[in-house]
Amino acid sequence: TNPTKEGYTFVGWYKDSALTQAWNFDTDTVTTNLTLYAKWKENSQTETKVTVTFNTNGGSSITAVEVTSGSKISQPENPTKEKQVFTGWFKDEACTEVWNFDTDTVTSATTIYAGWRNYQATLVYNNDTENEILTSVEEDGNYYVSKPEDPTKPYSQFIGWYTDAELTTEFDFINTALTSDITIYAKWDQKFDTVNTIFDFEACALEMGL
Numbered sequence: 001t002n003p004t005k006e007g008y009t010f011v012g013w014y015k016d017s018a019l020t021q022a023w024n025f026d027t028d029t030v031t032t033n034l035t036l037y038a039k040w041k042e043n044s045q046t047e048t049k050v051t052v053t054f055n056t057n058g059g060s061s062i063t064a065v066e067v068t069s070g071s072k073i074s075q076p077e078n079p080t081k082e083k084q085v086f087t088g089w090f091k092d093e094a095c096t097e098v099w100n101f102d103t104d105t106v107t108s109a110t111t112i113y114a115g116w117r118n119y120q121a122t123l124v125y126n127n128d129t130e131n132e133i134l135t136s137v138e139e140d141g142n143y144y145v146s147k148p149e150d151p152t153k154p155y156s157q158f159i160g161w162y163t164d165a166e167l168t169t170e171f172d173f174i175n176t177a178l179t180s181d182i183t184i185y186a187k188w189d190q191k192f193d194t195v196n197t198i199f200d201f202e203a204c205a206l207e208m209g210l
Contacts, residue, residue: 008040050106054079055093056114059086067106075101079114083143085181087115119178121145123161124185127153142177151186159187 002010013036015021015028023036048069054062059079067073078086089099095115123132129151136143150158161171167187 011039011041014039051109053111084116090115119143120181122183125151126186136178147173155191156188162187
């Protein structure tokens with residue numbers, strides 16, 4: 001009967017302690033005191049498989065995957081959700097801690113959560129004010145952004161908000177439901193510079209002796 005050893009598989013009996021010369025029970029004979037050496041092969045550690053579930057929070061379905069414990073996972077295709085923008089995969093249900101597919105590993109059954117947000121409108125003021133982001137609000141199944149207060153710009157009159165950088169198409173805040181993220185641009189008309197003009201008239205009058 002072959003011997004046993006926990007975590008190992010018995011390979012055979014060998015003539016030398018270096019385990020290079022196998023003993024052949026069919027042909028080898030014993031002529032003197034003899035020591036045979038058992039050779040063992042370490043068993044490969046069983047790889048533990050764990051399941052990663054993708055909770056899309058109402059978005060399109062993503063198939064769960066089975067991976068080896070301690071390994072990283074490949075990023076799946078982004079899910080889709082009607083009238084929502086996908087923001088990434090997260091470790092927690094509240095979608096506050098991002099899952100990093102380059103560094104994070106799976107050590108047990110894991111659920112990763114899809115994050116979503118409403119459509120947004122980026123306001124480009126075209127003055128010294130930084131761009132502002134407006135988040136849309138749902139109304140009767142559609143998403144709208146509220147018109148902000150009219151901005152100001154020195155020596156310029158605000159004309160309105162436009163959907164294109166060329167300022168040809170005015171944006172209708174009341175009747176336009178967002179279907180994606182958009183950018184809206186402020187349009188200005190330069191005013192008559194009354195301060196400098198009055199000064200110039202006065203200077204001219206003094207030169208003329210009036």
